Amino acid sequence: MDVPELLESASLLVPEETATVNDITVRDIWDYLAHDEWEIALGLLEEIGDARSLPLTFWAKLAEAAEQLRLERSAAWCHWRCSEIRNGVIRADLTLRPAADARRTTPISGAGVLRPMWDIGHLSPTGERAVSIAALWVENMPVLAPGGRASVRLVPFTPSHWTHVQPGQQITMHEDRTVAGTAVILEIHHPATAMPAR
Template identity: 70%
Template sequence: MDVSQLLEAAALLTPEENATANDITVDDVWEYLTHDEWEVALGLLEELGDVQPLPPGFWETLAAAAEQMQLETSAAWCHWRCYEARNGVIRADLTLRPAAEARRQTPITGAGVLRPMWDIGHRAPSGEPALDIARLWVECTPFLEPGGRAPVRLAPLDASQWRHLRQGQVITMHEDRSVAGTAVVLELRRPATPPAP
């Protein structure tokens, strides 16, 4: 399928009653599609995907369209949202330790590249923390500086290990044995579709 067909397919998966906070609807998307304004249509569809959970196929289709348009960040975001549709959403408020107090001296890239370890309460047989891995997406900014604070989304390597988390729970981020940052869980949403066995 070409870009316009992919975007049309995603628009067909969007409920007509969905509207963003700015009153954007799927009708607006169709208007941009008829004028071959594909990048704008893609952006609007991404926004409409925030109104209510949509199936993984919606996000896969958007990711394919973004890849054909060579929009790397949009493609990565749509792949991320596809993961969330399958596995659930974990959002947290992360504060990194300042550079003077931590190993990290450079900013974290925000687009889901970093895969730090997290202390989410599991223990090894010895009693020490058993760390779990989750990719990190920083919201609203391309980078998070040491000492900085931002809302983040987490994509666990094994989502089943994270099901015990609760809103308000404090978890710690590690890039080595030392604590790199502290996060407070803001939101937990179960998958839009049940995960495959």
């Protein structure tokens, strides 16, 4: 499929009454598509998708369109949203340790590149700390510098490891044995097929 077909197909997956915070609807998006304003249509579809739960197919079509348009960050975001649907997502407030107190002295990318380890309270069979891996996306910032604080989105590699995590819980981020940052869980969205532990 080419870009217009992908965007048209994705827009058909959006309920007609859905609107962005600026009251842009699918009808408005169709006007942009009719005038070959594909980047604008893609951005508005992403905005609608961020405001409402839409299927994996929606995000996959947007990702493909963004790749064809060579919009790297947009493509990365759409692929990220596909991962959230498959694996669930944990939103958290993350504070990185300052460069003087940590091994990291450079900013981390905000676009889901980093896959740090997280101490979420598990122990190994021998009683030592066991960590779980989750990819990290920094919300509304291209990078997060050492000592910085931001809302982040975590996509667990093994969602079943995270079913006990609760809002308000503090977890620690590791890139090696040392603590790289601490995060407080804000909200949890399990994958559609997973049920939280009881």
